[in-house]
Amino acid sequence: MMKLKGRTAVITGANQGLGEAIAIGFVKQGADVYICARDNAKLLVTQKKLQNIAAKGQKIAAMVVDVSKESDVKEFIKSAIAEFNHVDIFVNNAGIYGPKGPVEDVNSEDWVKAIAINLNGVFYCCKHIMAHMKKNKYGKIINLSGGGATAPLPFISAYAASKAGVVRLTETLAGECQEYNIDVNAVAPGALNTRLLDEVLAVGPESVGKDFYDKALKQKKEGGVPLEIGVELCVFLASADSDGITGRLISAKWDHWKSLPKRRKELMASDIYTLRRIIPEDRSQKWD
Numbered sequence: 001m002m003k004l005k006g007r008t009a010v011i012t013g014a015n016q017g018l019g020e021a022i023a024i025g026f027v028k029q030g031a032d033v034y035i036c037a038r039d040n041a042k043l044l045v046t047q048k049k050l051q052n053i054a055a056k057g058q059k060i061a062a063m064v065v066d067v068s069k070e071s072d073v074k075e076f077i078k079s080a081i082a083e084f085n086h087v088d089i090f091v092n093n094a095g096i097y098g099p100k101g102p103v104e105d106v107n108s109e110d111w112v113k114a115i116a117i118n119l120n121g122v123f124y125c126c127k128h129i130m131a132h133m134k135k136n137k138y139g140k141i142i143n144l145s146g147g148g149a150t151a152p153l154p155f156i157s158a159y160a161a162s163k164a165g166v167v168r169l170t171e172t173l174a175g176e177c178q179e180y181n182i183d184v185n186a187v188a189p190g191a192l193n194t195r196l197l198d199e200v201l202a203v204g205p206e207s208v209g210k211d212f213y214d215k216a217l218k219q220k221k222e223g224g225v226p227l228e229i230g231v232e233l234c235v236f237l238a239s240a241d242s243d244g245i246t247g248r249l250i251s252a253k254w255d256h257w258k259s260l261p262k263r264r265k266e267l268m269a270s271d272i273y274t275l276r277r278i279i280p281e282d283r284s285q286k287w288d
Contacts, residue, residue: 111157
């Protein structure tokens with residue numbers, strides 16, 4: 001049984017890597033899909049792939065969009081609603097690493113540009129799809145986060161800061177729109193062998209630090225986390241199976257998310273899978 005049949009999904013940054021894999025997974029699950037990215041040539045290739053696997057009657061569309069530009073996002077969402085009539089699922093996948101190196105050495109414009117794509121882009125998309133979802137009293141927003149949200153990433157500061165911001169924005173929006181049956185969650189897909197990994201290997205340990213470079217080299221050799229694991233989690237969060245689960249950062253690889261439907265009440269009454277400050281008592285320490 002296809003979990004997304006009859007639903008329309010919008011996916012940003014979907015012309016390669018995880019974004020493309022999510023789009024393919026959604027189409028296989030029966031969704032109509034509207035994708036966007038900045039590179040038109042790659043976008044058209046992905047659109048063709050999706051059309052080739054789509055069933056009769058499934059709609060596939062694509063549009064060139066720079067999510068760091070609010071005007072682009074507004075036009076894209078307006079087009080999506082006009083083209084598909086309704087948008088049920090919005091996946092904010094577009095993202096970049098940004099500049100790499102000690103903060104005093106990185107280019108400030110590149111740093112701000114990474115924030116604009118990774119964080120501002122998520123904000124613009126959520127802002128301009130929210131009225132539509134509130135009107136329909138239903139929606140699924142999935143924001144791609146990552147390791148930068150839960151641990152420091154020396155020498156990749158723009159990425160780390162923006163991804164932490166995405167998670168807090170996710171939690172905040174979940175609280176704002178819960179009464180409208182709109183679920184907003186963040187996904188940590190794991191260490192993927194995509195273009196971002198290739199960027200790290202290309203700049204070398206001088207820019208990202210020896211420890212991070214060595215981890216990337218090991219990941220490249222061992223294969224990393226399969227894209228399919230992140231895709232499966234996104235399908236779950238986009239489907240009715242996850243209704244009522246909101247405001248969480250979920251790891252595709254490490255968290256037992258397949259069992260969450262039977263733990264829905266317990267989960268939503270707790271701060272499990274959220275970003276929180278740790279105090280001494282949390283680590284069995286009693287400090288004056």
